[in-house]
Amino acid sequence: MPRDPHYDILFEPVTIGPVTARNRFYQVPHCNGMGRAHPTAMAVMRGIKAEGGWAVVCTEQCDIHVTTDTEREIRLWDDRDIPYLARMADQVHEHGALAGLELTHMGYYTSNYIGREIPMAPTARPVHGIEPFHARTMDRTDIANYRRWHRNAALRGKRAGFDIVYVYAGHSLSLCMHFLSARHNQRTDEYGGPVENRMRLLREVIEDTKDAVGDTCGVAVRLAVNELVGPKGITPEEDGRAVIEMLGELPDLWDVNVSEWENDSETSRFADEGFQEKHISFVKSLTSKPVVGVGRYTSPDRMVSLIRNGVLDMIGAARPSIADPFLPKKIEEGRPEDIRECIGCNMCVGVSNQPTYLRCTQNPTQGEEWRRGWHPEVMPPRDSDERVLVIGAGPAGLEAARGLGQRGYEVMLAEAGRETGGRVARECRLPGLAAWARVRDWRMTQLHKLPNVEIYMDSEMTADSVRETGANLVAVATGARWRRDGSGRYHDFPLACGSANIVTPDDIMEGATLEGPVVVFDDDHYYMGGVIAEKLVQDGHEVSIVTPESAVSAWTAYTLEYERIQTRMRELGVARHLGFAVKNIEWSRVEIEDVYTGDCQWIACRSVVMVTAQDPVDDLYHALMADEAANREAGIRRVSRIGDCYGPGPIAAAVFGGYRYARELGEAIGDDVPWKQEIVELAAVV
Numbered sequence: 001m002p003r004d005p006h007y008d009i010l011f012e013p014v015t016i017g018p019v020t021a022r023n024r025f026y027q028v029p030h031c032n033g034m035g036r037a038h039p040t041a042m043a044v045m046r047g048i049k050a051e052g053g054w055a056v057v058c059t060e061q062c063d064i065h066v067t068t069d070t071e072r073e074i075r076l077w078d079d080r081d082i083p084y085l086a087r088m089a090d091q092v093h094e095h096g097a098l099a100g101l102e103l104t105h106m107g108y109y110t111s112n113y114i115g116r117e118i119p120m121a122p123t124a125r126p127v128h129g130i131e132p133f134h135a136r137t138m139d140r141t142d143i144a145n146y147r148r149w150h151r152n153a154a155l156r157g158k159r160a161g162f163d164i165v166y167v168y169a170g171h172s173l174s175l176c177m178h179f180l181s182a183r184h185n186q187r188t189d190e191y192g193g194p195v196e197n198r199m200r201l202l203r204e205v206i207e208d209t210k211d212a213v214g215d216t217c218g219v220a221v222r223l224a225v226n227e228l229v230g231p232k233g234i235t236p237e238e239d240g241r242a243v244i245e246m247l248g249e250l251p252d253l254w255d256v257n258v259s260e261w262e263n264d265s266e267t268s269r270f271a272d273e274g275f276q277e278k279h280i281s282f283v284k285s286l287t288s289k290p291v292v293g294v295g296r297y298t299s300p301d302r303m304v305s306l307i308r309n310g311v312l313d314m315i316g317a318a319r320p321s322i323a324d325p326f327l328p329k330k331i332e333e334g335r336p337e338d339i340r341e342c343i344g345c346n347m348c349v350g351v352s353n354q355p356t357y358l359r360c361t362q363n364p365t366q367g368e369e370w371r372r373g374w375h376p377e378v379m380p381p382r383d384s385d386e387r388v389l390v391i392g393a394g395p396a397g398l399e400a401a402r403g404l405g406q407r408g409y410e411v412m413l414a415e416a417g418r419e420t421g422g423r424v425a426r427e428c429r430l431p432g433l434a435a436w437a438r439v440r441d442w443r444m445t446q447l448h449k450l451p452n453v454e455i456y457m458d459s460e461m462t463a464d465s466v467r468e469t470g471a472n473l474v475a476v477a478t479g480a481r482w483r484r485d486g487s488g489r490y491h492d493f494p495l496a497c498g499s500a501n502i503v504t505p506d507d508i509m510e511g512a513t514l515e516g517p518v519v520v521f522d523d524d525h526y527y528m529g530g531v532i533a534e535k536l537v538q539d540g541h542e543v544s545i546v547t548p549e550s551a552v553s554a555w556t557a558y559t560l561e562y563e564r565i566q567t568r569m570r571e572l573g574v575a576r577h578l579g580f581a582v583k584n585i586e587w588s589r590v591e592i593e594d595v596y597t598g599d600c601q602w603i604a605c606r607s608v609v610m611v612t613a614q615d616p617v618d619d620l621y622h623a624l625m626a627d628e629a630a631n632r633e634a635g636i637r638r639v640s641r642i643g644d645c646y647g648p649g650p651i652a653a654a655v656f657g658g659y660r661y662a663r664e665l666g667e668a669i670g671d672d673v674p675w676k677q678e679i680v681e682l683a684a685v686v
């Protein structure tokens with residue numbers, strides 16, 4: 001279908017200094033957990049985005065010198081780093097996009113574990129986080145060195161084939177930003193004091209970069225215009241505005257956002273699409289250069305209005321490009337309903353923070369483009385006439401049925417309930433998780449386009465009814481249920497207490513009414529404990545949360561939600577018993593024990609919510625496997641478990657399990673590594 005002319009504006013070219021972007025879709029720099037450790041996986045992942053229509057595809061942050069080191073990202077420390085970055089640029093060019101390179105020196109934000117260099121800062125201070133190191137004050141020689149290192153890295157980037165080279169002043173991840181922000185810069189020389197002085201280094205580095213590579217490369221500045229810490233940091237009214245007013249015409253493009261990363265990549269639980277607009281909308285009025293901004297944009301109408309209203313010139317995206325590398329193509333081809341919209345869960349951020357292969361809840365092929373050869377849009381056609389029965393229409397079952405249908409298999413999808421979506425349908429009704437319904441909605445849209453997939457609702461399957469379907473392959477995707485007995489990470493064995501006033505998140509999502517006060521025992525540590533506490537407060541209960549960890553939802557430190565969740569718990573008045581576990585439950589009180597000393601205390605409580613562990617709902621699978629002869633007689637060649645029924649976990653794992661089933665039809669894993677590995681070439685020992 002031709003694209004809707006309303007969207008034509010999104011496909012206008014944009015000039016970025018000496019280079020031209022073919023349209024307004026711009027993949028801003030983002031981490032991926034693969035970087036230099038898995039460079040070909042990283043390069044191919046970027047190339048697929050170019051194939052999907054993005055006009056600019058950028059790297060993650062790239063360390064310019066040994067005095068700024070992280071293991072997980074890319075580097076241009078010397079010429080030996082050029083080839084793998086050239087591979088990325090080549091992959092991007094192959095599909096007609098521009099390749100962008102985000103250079104940085106992280107200053108105090110890194111502890112330099114690899115090279116053991118003392119970190120540097122405008123003004124001496126402890127390094128970021130809780131690491132036991134300090135950064136030293138940079139003197140004039142350090143500043144001159146830094147400028148030279150940046151220039152050298154820019155020249156290497158040009159040799160690697162990049163079209164856009166960044167000067168980075170965002171996320172508190174760069175010296176240029178540290179110099180700009182008064183809270184990091186208390187110098188008294190020409191680089192400190194008034195904002196003109198604090199932006200001196202930024203100006204110099206932009207000039208250096210333009211001078212070094214500006215003849216063939218666009219020079220972009222990524223600038224945090226709001227640190228969201230009030231007047232002690234950069235604000236859109238003061239320093240952020242001053243930079244654009246004074247340097248607005250110097251670079252070829254402004255990529256503007258809010259700092260730190262927690263603020264730039266807010267989850268949908270805490271911020272809606274377009275959440276940065278109010279911070280960055282002033283920029284365009286102060287510069288004639290193209291302006292890029294982000295805000296988890298997935299709606300093409302919203303994108304058009306951003307351009308028409310003069311907020312942005314290019315639509316920046318990290319997460320929307322991860323969830324759907326083909327987002328621009330789908331708009332261009334007149335099928336925006338096919339966009340696999342980011343749900344704003346930050347699983348991608350969570351795993352790249354580990355750091356390991358990027359993964360995405362919505363896009364199971366993310367990170368697998370090279371090593372497993374998975375393409376986000378293309379599936380191999382079916383190579384057999386098997387009829388496949390998928391049981392359960394949660395994320396795993398929906399994705400399996402969709403993928404099998406795309407391949408051309410004849411598929412029956414049987415769901416016991418009256419709605420599809422499984423856990424997603426339930427969880428999206430919890431506070432802040434509405435956008436998670438997109439996991440179901442996108443798959444249902446796709447399934448409705450597949451005539452070879454039949455969906456049977458209200459169809460609770462038994463071993464006998466499965467054998468009557470005529471299916472040759474059966475995928476059991478019947479999900480998991482939260483445990484009621486308190487066992488999990490802290491308690492190896494079930495707690496010996498009655499269950500009269502004990503409920504699970506499943507009960508609450510299914511509408512159980514509770515008597516308060518309520519204790520939530522969170523031994524899961526991802527989102528569920530905190531979200532359930534929030535819902536119970538909304539329902540009018542007095543709520544305490546008991547967790548063996550030192551914070552509520554501790555794993556969300558990886559998804560960047562940790563601080564907001566702690567704040568939310570405090571704002572809601574949730575009593576927090578951190579470093580404690582539930583030990584005994586009586587009718588009107590609960591005994592909790594200090595996990596370090598074993599000291600106990602009682603707290604008042606009429607209901608306990610156990611958020612500890614989940615058990616697979618696999619009785620149907622076992623019933624089928626109990627009589628394999630009957631299966632054979634019925635023509636069933638293989639029965640497989642997928643998703644939470646096989647191993648409970650995040651939604652991303654269930655979607656991945658469903659997709660994998662669709663590609664591999666439940667083939668058992670063999671003795672060999674089932675994906676390509678990139679192993680470092682050994683150097684000589686001496």
Ligand code: ADP
Nearest residue numbers: 392394395396416422423461478479643644654
């Ligand atoms: P996953 O995350 O692995 O997809 P979910 O718990 O989200 O798992 O979804 C499982 C789905 O399976 C639910 O919608 C549930 O109603 C359905 N289901 C469970 N048992 C049966 C059964 N015996 N027959 C058909 N559907 C079932």
Ligand code: SF4
Nearest residue numbers: 342343345346348360
């Ligand atoms: Fe979006 Fe979640 Fe995918 Fe990240 S993991 S891109 S936040 S859907």
